[in-house]
Amino acid sequence: MKFETTLRYKNLNDRNLIESDPKYYDSVLIQAHLLAYSRKAVPQLLSEMANDQGFTYYIDPMISDFRIGNNFRDDEGNIRGWHRIYVDILGDPLETVLERRSNANARELSDDILREITRSIVDYQENFVYDRLEADVGKYEDLTITPRDVQPKAVIPWVHRIEKVEDIEIARKIINYAEQESTLPLKPCLYTTTRFIGDATKKRLLIELLEEFDVSECFLLFEDLNKYETTQSEYTNLIEYVYDIHKSGVKPHFYYGDFFSNLLAYFGLRGTSFSSLFDEEFKEKTEYSGGGGLPGRYYVDQLKDFLKIDATVDVMNRAGAPTCSCDVCERHFDDWYDLVDYDQDEDQVLKPILKKHRVAMRWNHSRLVEEHRLEDVLQSIDDDFSSFVGPYRTSPHVSPRKNMQYLQKWKKAVESRSELAVEELDQLQYA
Ligand SMILES: [Zn+2]
Numbered sequence: 001m002k003f004e005t006t007l008r009y010k011n012l013n014d015r016n017l018i019e020s021d022p023k024y025y026d027s028v029l030i031q032a033h034l035l036a037y038s039r040k041a042v043p044q045l046l047s048e049m050a051n052d053q054g055f056t057y058y059i060d061p062m063i064s065d066f067r068i069g070n071n072f073r074d075d076e077g078n079i080r081g082w083h084r085i086y087v088d089i090l091g092d093p094l095e096t097v098l099e100r101r102s103n104a105n106a107r108e109l110s111d112d113i114l115r116e117i118t119r120s121i122v123d124y125q126e127n128f129v130y131d132r133l134e135a136d137v138g139k140y141e142d143l144t145i146t147p148r149d150v151q152p153k154a155v156i157p158w159v160h161r162i163e164k165v166e167d168i169e170i171a172r173k174i175i176n177y178a179e180q181e182s183t184l185p186l187k188p189c190l191y192t193t194t195r196f197i198g199d200a201t202k203k204r205l206l207i208e209l210l211e212e213f214d215v216s217e218c219f220l221l222f223e224d225l226n227k228y229e230t231t232q233s234e235y236t237n238l239i240e241y242v243y244d245i246h247k248s249g250v251k252p253h254f255y256y257g258d259f260f261s262n263l264l265a266y267f268g269l270r271g272t273s274f275s276s277l278f279d280e281e282f283k284e285k286t287e288y289s290g291g292g293g294l295p296g297r298y299y300v301d302q303l304k305d306f307l308k309i310d311a312t313v314d315v316m317n318r319a320g321a322p323t324c325s326c327d328v329c330e331r332h333f334d335d336w337y338d339l340v341d342y343d344q345d346e347d348q349v350l351k352p353i354l355k356k357h358r359v360a361m362r363w364n365h366s367r368l369v370e371e372h373r374l375e376d377v378l379q380s381i382d383d384d385f386s387s388f389v390g391p392y393r394t395s396p397h398v399s400p401r402k403n404m405q406y407l408q409k410w411k412k413a414v415e416s417r418s419e420l421a422v423e424e425l426d427q428l429q430y431a
Contacts, residue, residue, distance in 0.1 A: 002026070002370055003269075003370055004253060004270060005024070005026045005272065005362060005363055006026065006027045006253070006272065007027075007273070007276065007359060008031070008060075008273055008276070008279075009028050009031065010031050012038060014276050016352065017352075019045065019049070021359060022049070024360055024363040026271070027153060028057040029058045029060055029273050030042065030058070031059075031060050032061050032125075033085065033086040035128065036085040036086040036128075037085050037086075039132050040136060042129075043133050043136075046129055047145060047150050050149050050150050058153055058154060058156055058187070059124070059152055060156065060255075061121045061125065061159060062086070063094075063104065063121060063159065064284070065285070066094075066103055067160075068286055069284075069287060070286070071288045073288075074288075089124065089128065090124060092116075093113045093116045093117060094117050107167065114170075115177045119177065121178075122157070123181070125156070126147075126152075126183060126184060129151070130150050130151070152184065153184075153185075153187075154217065155182045155185070156186075156188070156189055156219065157177075157186060158174045161191045161284070162191060162192040162196060163192070163196070171188075171190070171209060172212070175209075175213055175215075185216070186213065187215065188219070190209075190210070190218060191221040191222075191223070192206070192222065194222055194224055194237055195234075197237050198234065203241055206241075207244055210245065210248065210250045211249075216249075216250060217252075217270070218245070218251070218252055219253050219255040220241075220254055221254075221282060222238075222281075225238075225258075225260075225281045227280070227281075227305065228401070228402060228405075228406060230406075231409070232409045232413050236413045236417060238260075238264065239413060239414065239420065240420070242269050243267040243417075246422075247268070251271075253271035253272065253273070254271070254272040256273060256275075256279065256282040257274060258281065258304065259304035262366065262368065263374075265366075266374045272362075276358060277297065277355050277358060278294060295308065295346070296309060296346050297312075298312040298357070299358040299361055300316070302387070303384070303404065303407075307397075307398065308397065309340060309350075311398045312339060313337060313339055314396075315392055315395050315398065316391075317336055318395060319391040321387075323335060323338075326357055328356040329357050332353055374414070374418065378414060378415065381411050382411060384407070385407045
């Protein structure tokens with residue numbers, strides 16, 4: 001077993017990355033509404049990829065999108081685009097709930113409705129892909145695959161945000177209903193805040209919740225992780241939480257993770273998930289923020305963060321850093337100014353390069369924690385901080401709202417709990 005590297009499939013343009021670069025990920029996490037929208041192409045892709053050994057995927061159920069706010073509705077109040085198609089497929093009772101109320105918050109729904117929505121989500125994850133493939137074959141053809149060939153690695157039950165202790169009971173009901181419906185293993189996602197798990201009693205309740213069920217793996221999602229704002233003590237809480245889950249025998253996997261999640265491998269984290277170009281962290285949306293159109297950013301490995309293109313060129317030149325040696329950058333960039341030249345045709349030319357580079361870096365991070373001792377990784381973070389903090393502070397292209405202190409917070413948090421670190425990852429290779 002190794003540290004699982006999971007690439008999020010959030011954007012139709014990421015298809016190329018998934019198809020052409022399977023060497024840079026272990027599994028794909030597909031947004032349920034992208035699958036619903038692209039219901040010919042994505043099942044086809046999955047069935048082709050299923051022929052490749054070791055291809056695995058999950059479907060992000062996304063029902064938490066409907067919990068609060070109106071980001072999924074247009075100005076007239078209708079459910080928009082991809083969300084509409086997904087809701088149509090799940091059907092009732094979710095459809096009726098969203099017609100009658102503004103939201104579908106598990107806390108406000110009856111047990112019967114909770115059970116039925118949970119059932120429809122399980123059914124979607126287990127059967128939708130195969131059903132679509134079957135519907136698309138010709139009348140006189142047979143599918144050469146079985147449903148199992150194209151099913152996800154595990155079912156992710158409805159992800160309910162745990163804000164209060166009462167929400168744990170709701171999560172318990174959802175996992176219980178999902179367990180009754182599912183034929184595949186469950187991989188529940190515990191969605192909460194760093195504040196919640198900072199309370200020892202609440203943290204214990206979450207771990208007991210996992211222990212009640214026959215689950216060997218889980219996802220972890222935090223609303224409030226933000227490398228510029230999260231404090232060292234919140235990072236420490238995360239370390240202890242991951243370690244406690246690991247000790248309880250369940251393998252935790254981040255639902256959205258930046259490089260800090262890779263450091264958590266030393267405390268028992270078993271995998272992390274990330275997007276190709278945006279979203280190092282997750283934030284629940286309450287208002288529609290538009291689709292796509294954001295400028296490309298370069299993932300600077302030494303910073304473990306994205307920078308805008310002009311900031312990248314400036315900071316890297318000031319630091320005298322050589323261009324990246326990954327196979328993508330090596331092919332395209334002789335010096336940092338080449339980034340600006342490629343920027344002329346950003347969507348078609350630059351973004352695909354930026355994505356490949358990013359995914360290659362994140363893949364390397366998984367290997368880094370598998371192959372190196374914790375002290376050595378922390379030392380390299382420290383060295384990068386020293387080399388780049390000057391250029392970063394003085395560059396007029398870096399937003400003054402940003403700073404590099406997160407590297408120090410990560411390092412200090414990890415050092416303060418180093419007694420919990422599982423020194424040899426091999427010990428985690430988990431008989
Ligand atoms: Zn690169």
